[in-house]
Amino acid sequence: xxxxxxxxxxxxxxxxxxxxxxxxxxxxxxxxxxxxxxxxxxxxxxxxxxxxxxxxxxxxxxxxxxxxxxxxxxxxxxxxxxxxxxxxxxxxxxxxxxxxxxxxxxxxxxxxxxxxxxxxxxxxxxxxxxxxxxxxxxxxxxxxxxxxxxxxxxxxxxxxxxxxxxxxxxxxxxxxxxxxxxxxxxxxxxxxxxxxxxxxxxxxxxxxxxxxxxxxxxxxxxxxxxxxxxxxxxxxxxxxxxxxxxxxxxxxxxxxxxxxxxxxxxxxxxxxxxxxxxxxxxxxxxxxxxxxxxxxxxxxxxxxxxxxxxxxxxxxxxxxxxxxxxxxxxxxxxxxxxxxxxxxxxxxxxxxxxxxxxxxxxxxxxxxxxxxxxxxxxxxxxxxxxxxxxxxxxxxxxxxxxxxxxxxxxxxxxxxxxxxxxxxxxxxxxxxxxxxxxxxxx
Ligand SMILES: [Zn+2]
Numbered sequence: 001x002x003x004x005x006x007x008x009x010x011x012x013x014x015x016x017x018x019x020x021x022x023x024x025x026x027x028x029x030x031x032x033x034x035x036x037x038x039x040x041x042x043x044x045x046x047x048x049x050x051x052x053x054x055x056x057x058x059x060x061x062x063x064x065x066x067x068x069x070x071x072x073x074x075x076x077x078x079x080x081x082x083x084x085x086x087x088x089x090x091x092x093x094x095x096x097x098x099x100x101x102x103x104x105x106x107x108x109x110x111x112x113x114x115x116x117x118x119x120x121x122x123x124x125x126x127x128x129x130x131x132x133x134x135x136x137x138x139x140x141x142x143x144x145x146x147x148x149x150x151x152x153x154x155x156x157x158x159x160x161x162x163x164x165x166x167x168x169x170x171x172x173x174x175x176x177x178x179x180x181x182x183x184x185x186x187x188x189x190x191x192x193x194x195x196x197x198x199x200x201x202x203x204x205x206x207x208x209x210x211x212x213x214x215x216x217x218x219x220x221x222x223x224x225x226x227x228x229x230x231x232x233x234x235x236x237x238x239x240x241x242x243x244x245x246x247x248x249x250x251x252x253x254x255x256x257x258x259x260x261x262x263x264x265x266x267x268x269x270x271x272x273x274x275x276x277x278x279x280x281x282x283x284x285x286x287x288x289x290x291x292x293x294x295x296x297x298x299x300x301x302x303x304x305x306x307x308x309x310x311x312x313x314x315x316x317x318x319x320x321x322x323x324x325x326x327x328x329x330x331x332x333x334x335x336x337x338x339x340x341x342x343x344x345x346x347x348x349x350x351x352x353x354x355x356x357x358x359x360x361x362x363x364x365x366x367x368x369x370x371x372x373x374x375x376x377x378x379x380x381x382x383x384x385x386x387x388x389x390x391x392x393x394x395x396x397x398x399x400x401x402x403x404x405x406x407x408x409x410x411x412x413x414x415x416x417x418x419x420x421x422x423x424x425x426x427x428x429x430x431x432x433x434x435x436x437x438x439x440x441x442x
Contacts, residue, residue, distance in 0.1 A: 127160030138165030145193025152259030195222035213240030230366035271337030
C-alpha cells in the first residue's frame with residue numbers, strides 16, 4: 001500500500017486507526033465497551049431489564065473477555081421490543097431520531113433501524129472507509145445498483161460516495177435495457193449491487209455484443225446476499241477487472257449494524273476486514289454458544305460500540321463465517337478478516353434429516369462455465385423431492401458436460417440424491433435485486 005498517496009488523497013483512510021496494532025485497537029474496544037454497557041443500562045429499558053434478570057451490571061466489565069458474561073440479544077428481541085421507533089431498546093428521545101431504515105420483513109414483522117444524526121455520520125464515514133479500502137477514489141463514477149428506499153444498500157453507498165468524492169449514478173434496481181445504454185454513455189468505473197444483478201448486467205451486455213472487458217468498470221462491490229468465489233471469478237473475468245488493477249470486493253453489513261459498512265475486502269480479496277473499532281466481534285458455536293477455536297466456523301456475534309439510538313449487546317447475526325486474525329498484506333494488522341460468509345443459519349435447507357448450505361450448491365454448479373443459472377426446488381413433504389434445474393449455455397453444451405455436472409452434484413449432495421434437470425438458455429429467471437434460487441414447494 002502506498003501510504004503517502006493514500007494519506008494525501010483521501011481523508012477516509014485513517015492510518016492511526018486502520019494501521020494500528022492489535023493492542024491499540026483492543027484498548028479502544030475496552031474503553032468503548034465499558035462506555036456502551038453503562039450507556040444501554042442507563043438508557044434502554046430493555047437492557048436494564050435484561051441485565052437485571054441476568055444478575056449483571058456494567059461494573060462487571062473490566063477486561064475484554066468479560067463481555068462473555070453478558071446475555072445475547074436476538075432478532076426476535078428486536079422484532080418484539082424495538083418496532084417501530086426503537087421501543088424498549090431506544091436510548092434517545094424520539095425527537096433525537098432523524099430517520100429509519102427497515103428490513104424487508106419477508107418472514108414476518110420487519111426490523112426497523114432508527115438513526116440519530118450522529119448515527120448517520122458514523123455510518124457514512126464507515127461506508128467511506130469501506131469504499132476507500134475497496135479502491136474507490138475521488139473522480140470515480142459509481143453506478144449504484146443497490147435498491148433505494150427502506151433498504152440500507154442504496155442510500156448507504158450513495159451518500160458515502162459523496163464523502164469520497166466519487167460521482168454517483170443512483171440507478172437502483174430494474175430497467176436493465178435502459179441501464180445498458182447508461183453504462184455505455186456514462187462510462188462508470190465502479191459498480192455496486194447484488195452479485196446476482198451484477199451477473200445479469202454482465203450477461204445482458206455480452207448478449208448485446210459489447211466487449212465488456214473494454215468497459216472502464218474496474219471495481220465491483222457485490223453484497224446483500226450469499227455469493228461465492230465462482231461468482232467473483234465470473235465478474236472479474238467478464239469485466240476484465242484484474243487487468244485494470246481492480247476486482248470484485250465483498251462488502252458486509254446489516255440494518256441492525258447501521259447498514260452496509262461494517263466490513264469490506266481490501267485489494268487482496270482474502271475475506272472482508274471487519275471494523276472492530278466500531279463493532280466488537282465474537283464467533284460462537286450456535287449450539288453451545290461458546291467461542292469457537294481459531295479457524296473454526298461459527299456464528300457472528302456483534303456488540304455495537306458507537307451506535308447511539310439503538311446499540312446492541314452481543315447481537316446474534318445468524319451469519320456463519322470463519323475468522324482470519326493474521327495481519328493482512330494491505331497493512332491492516334488489527335482488523336481481522338471474515339472469510340466468506342458460509343450462509344445464514346436460517347437459510348440452511350433442512351431436507352429429510354439432512355442440512356444443506358445453499359452455498360455448496362452454488363459452488364458446485366458455477367464451477368462449470370457453461371452453467372448460466374440454476375434453481376432449486378425443494379419438496380420436503382411431497383413426492384417431488386429435491387430438484388436442481390440447471391440452465392446451460394446453448395453454445396458448446398453437450399452430453400459430456402451434462403454428465404460431468406451430474407456427477408459433481410451427486411458427489412457433493414450424495415446424501416439427498418437430487419434430481420437434476422437441464423433447461424435451455426434463457427429459461428430460468430434472472431434477478432435485479434436479491435436472488436431467489438431456492439424454492440420450497442412444501
Ligand atoms: Zn487487507
